[in-house]
Amino acid sequence: MNATALIAEDEPLLAAHLKAELARQWPELEIVASVGNGDAAVQQALALRPQVLFLDIRMPGLSGLEAAHALAEDWPDGSPFPLLVFVTAHDEYAIEAFERAAFDYVLKPATAERLAQTCSRLQDALRQRAQAPVQGNELDAAVAQLRGLLAQAPAAPAAPRLSVIQAGVGSTIHMVKVDEVLYFEAADKYVRVVTADHEHLIRLSLRELLPQLDPQRFWQIHRGTVVRADAVATAVRDESGKLTLSLREHADKLAVSRLYAHLFKAL
Amino acid sequence: MNTTKPYAEHFGTVLTRGLVVVVFNVVIGLGLALRNDNMVAQMVYAQAIGLSIWITIECARHAFKRDPRSNWPVGWRRYLLLVGGILVGYTMGTLIGDAFSGFSTWDLMLRQPRQTLGYLFLAFTMSAVITFFFHARGRGASLEQLAATAQRDASQAQLQLLSSQLEPHMLFNTLANLRVLIALDPPRAQEMLDHLVAFMRSTLTASRGMLHPLSAEFARLNDYLALMKIRMGERLVTEISLPEALSELAVPTLLLQPLVENAIKHGLEPKIDGGRLVVRAACEGADLVLTVRDTGVGISTVANDGTHFGVSQVHERLATLYGDAASFTLAPADGDEGGVLATVRIPLNQTA
Numbered sequence: 001m002n003a004t005a006l007i008a009e010d011e012p013l014l015a016a017h018l019k020a021e022l023a024r025q026w027p028e029l030e031i032v033a034s035v036g037n038g039d040a041a042v043q044q045a046l047a048l049r050p051q052v053l054f055l056d057i058r059m060p061g062l063s064g065l066e067a068a069h070a071l072a073e074d075w076p077d078g079s080p081f082p083l084l085v086f087v088t089a090h091d092e093y094a095i096e097a098f099e100r101a102a103f104d105y106v107l108k109p110a111t112a113e114r115l116a117q118t119c120s121r122l123q124d125a126l127r128q129r130a131q132a133p134v135q136g137n138e139l140d141a142a143v144a145q146l147r148g149l150l151a152q153a154p155a156a157p158a159a160p161r162l163s164v165i166q167a168g169v170g171s172t173i174h175m176v177k178v179d180e181v182l183y184f185e186a187a188d189k190y191v192r193v194v195t196a197d198h199e200h201l202i203r204l205s206l207r208e209l210l211p212q213l214d215p216q217r218f219w220q221i222h223r224g225t226v227v228r229a230d231a232v233a234t235a236v237r238d239e240s241g242k243l244t245l246s247l248r249e250h251a252d253k254l255a256v257s258r259l260y261a262h263l264f265k266a267l
Numbered sequence: 268m269n270t271t272k273p274y275a276e277h278f279g280t281v282l283t284r285g286l287v288v289v290v291f292n293v294v295i296g297l298g299l300a301l302r303n304d305n306m307v308a309q310m311v312y313a314q315a316i317g318l319s320i321w322i323t324i325e326c327a328r329h330a331f332k333r334d335p336r337s338n339w340p341v342g343w344r345r346y347l348l349l350v351g352g353i354l355v356g357y358t359m360g361t362l363i364g365d366a367f368s369g370f371s372t373w374d375l376m377l378r379q380p381r382q383t384l385g386y387l388f389l390a391f392t393m394s395a396v397i398t399f400f401f402h403a404r405g406r407g408a409s410l411e412q413l414a415a416t417a418q419r420d421a422s423q424a425q426l427q428l429l430s431s432q433l434e435p436h437m438l439f440n441t442l443a444n445l446r447v448l449i450a451l452d453p454p455r456a457q458e459m460l461d462h463l464v465a466f467m468r469s470t471l472t473a474s475r476g477m478l479h480p481l482s483a484e485f486a487r488l489n490d491y492l493a494l495m496k497i498r499m500g501e502r503l504v505t506e507i508s509l510p511e512a513l514s515e516l517a518v519p520t521l522l523l524q525p526l527v528e529n530a531i532k533h534g535l536e537p538k539i540d541g542g543r544l545v546v547r548a549a550c551e552g553a554d555l556v557l558t559v560r561d562t563g564v565g566i567s568t569v570a571n572d573g574t575h576f577g578v579s580q581v582h583e584r585l586a587t588l589y590g591d592a593a594s595f596t597l598a599p600a601d602g603d604e605g606g607v608l609a610t611v612r613i614p615l616n617q618t619a
Contacts, residue, residue, distance in 0.1 A: 011440065011444065011498050011499065012499075012500035012501070013444050013447050013448065013451075013498070013500070014440075014444060014447060016447070016451075017451070036502070036539075039539060040539075058436065060536060060537050060538055060539045060541075061537075061539045089436055089439040089443055090435040090436050090438075090439040090440075108439065108440065108443040109443035109444075109446040
C-alpha cells in the first residue's frame with residue numbers, strides 16, 4: 001500500500017541501509033525525507049506530514065524522544081499523527097519503554113525479518129486508519145503513549161535544588177529568589193526568568209535548569225515553559241480544547257500543551 | 268586503616284604481638300638463667316619487663332595523633348614514645364620482678380653500681396632492639412597494605428577505562444555499521460573490522476605496558492577515528508599530525524584516547540553540523556606538547572556529563588609518571604570555531 005515516511009538517523013550508513021531495506025520490503029512506501037538530526041526531523045515532519053516516522057533515539061540536537069515530544073506539541077489538529085517507530089542501538093530503558101508504549105521499535109542493525117514485521121504492522125495500522133476516517137482522539141492516543149515514554153526516561157542525576165538564581169545584567173548580578181519566580185520560559189539558548197515585577201535572562205537551557213527545580217512546586221506545562229504551581233490562579237479550557245493558565249501576580253497567559261494537560265483536573 | 272578494622276580483628280593483631288613478646292621474653296629469660304641459678308626469678312623479670320614495655324607502648328600509642336597509614340605517631344613523637352615507653356616499662360617490670368623475688372634491684376645498684384648498670388644497659392638495649400623491630404615490622408606491613416591498595420585502585424581504573432571504551436552504545440553502533448558494510452562493500456567492511464580489532468586489542472592490552480612509542484599511540488587513535496568516521500560520515504573531519512622526528516618518543520599508553528573520545532562524544536557528536544578534530548604532536552622548548560582540539564559544542568555548562576572519568580585518568584597517570592614535570596589543561600579553544608582544546612605537556616628528557 002502507498003504511504004509516506006520520514007527517516008531520522010545520524011549515521012549515514014545505517015540511514016542508507018534502512019532506506020534500502022524498506023525499499024526492498026515495501027516498495028510503495030515513499031521516503032519523503034531522510035534527515036540526520038532531531039531538529040531537522042521535527043521541521044521536516046511538520047512540513048511534509050509523513051504517515052510514519054523512523055526516529056533514531058540518539059541524534060545530535062533533539063533526541064528521538066525529544067523530537068517526538070516536540071511534534072506532539074506542535075502537530076496541527078485535524079491531521080493524523082504519524083506512527084512512531086523508534087530505532088536504537090542499545091538502550092535498555094528505551095526498549096522497555098517501547099514495549100509498553102510506542103507503536104514499534106527496531107534494534108540496530110535492523111534485520112530483514114524484524115523490519116518485515118514492522119512493515120506489516122505499519123501497513124495494518126494505516127489500512128485501519130484509511131477505513132475509519134481520522135478520529136479526533138488519535139493524537140491524544142499518541143500523546144498518552146509519549147507521556148508514558150517520557151515518564152520512563154531515566155531521570156537526570158539528582159542535582160542540588162536551587163534557591164537563588166544568579167542573573168547577570170551587564171556587570172551586575174541579580175540574585176533572584178526561586179520562591180519569587182512565577183515561570184521560566186525557554187528563549188533560544190536562554191531562559192527567561194519571570195517574577196511579579198521583573199524579568200531576567202539567564203544563559204542556561206531549560207533542560208539544564210529543570211533538574212535543579214523542585215518538581216512538586218515547579219510544573220512543566222509546555223516543552224518551553226515551567227510554572228510555579230502556586231502562582232497559577234486559573235486554568236481555562238476553550239472550545240478547541242486548549243488549556244490556558246492565568247497567574248495571580250502577572251497579566252501573562254501561559255499555554256499548556258496537550259502533553260501536560262492532564263496536570264490540571266478539577267477535583 | 269587499622270583504625271577502621273573491626274574490633275575483633277584489631278584485638279587479634281594485638282594478641283599476636285603479645286605472644287611474640289612473650290616468646291622473646293622466654294628466650295631472654297633463658298639466656299639470663301645461664302648466668303644465674305635462679306631461673307624462675309630471671310624468667311619473671313624477663314616477662315615482667317618485656318610485657319610492661321610492650322603494654323606501655325601499646326597503650327600510650329593511643330594518646331598520640333597517629334599517622335593513619337602506619338598507625339604510629341609522626342616525627343619526634345614516635346621516638347619519644349619508644350624511649351619513654353622503654354623507660355617506664357623497664358622500671359615497672361623491674362619493680363614487679365623485685366616484688367616477686369624479694370630482691371631489690373635499687374639496693375643492688377647502690378652496692379654494686381657497675382655490675383648492675385651493665386645489666387641494666389644490656390637489658391635496656393635488648394628492649395630497644397625488640398621495640399624497634401616491632402615498630403619496623405608494623406610500618407612494613409602498613410606499607411605493604413598501602414601498595415596493595417594502590418594496586419587495587421589501578422586495576423579498578425583500568426577496568427573502568429575498559430568499560431568506558433567498550434561502552435555498549437559505541438560497540439553496538441559500530442557492529443551495526445559493520446553489518447551493513449558486509450553486504451554493501453565487503454572490502455570496506457574488512458577494513459573496518461581490522462580497525463575494530465586493533466582498537467579492541469590495544470584497549471585490552473593497554474594495562475600491560477605503561478609506555479609505548481608516540482607512533483603507536485597515534486596508530487590507535489587512527490583506528491578509533493576510522494571507526495568513528497564510518498559512523499559519523501561527513502560530519503566528522505579529522506586531521507592528525509605527528510612529525511617523523513617525534514614518532515619514537517615514549518608516552519603513556521592510550522593517554523590521548525580518552526581526550527579524543529571526549530572531544531567526539533561531548534563536542535562533535537551532539538553538534539548538528541559536526542566539525543573538525545585535530546590531534547597534533549609538537550616540540551615546544553624542552554616539552555613534548557600533545558593537543559586535541561575539536562570544533563564542537565564546547566565545554567558543557569552542565570556539571571556532570573561524564574567527562575570527568577577520562578579527564579581525571581589523564582591527570583592521575585601524568586602525575587604518577589612524571590610528578591609535577593608534566594601538565595594537562597582543558598580549556599575553551601581560541602578562534603571563531605569554538606570547541607575545546609586539550610593540551611598535554613611532557614618534558615622531552617623523560618620521553619626517551
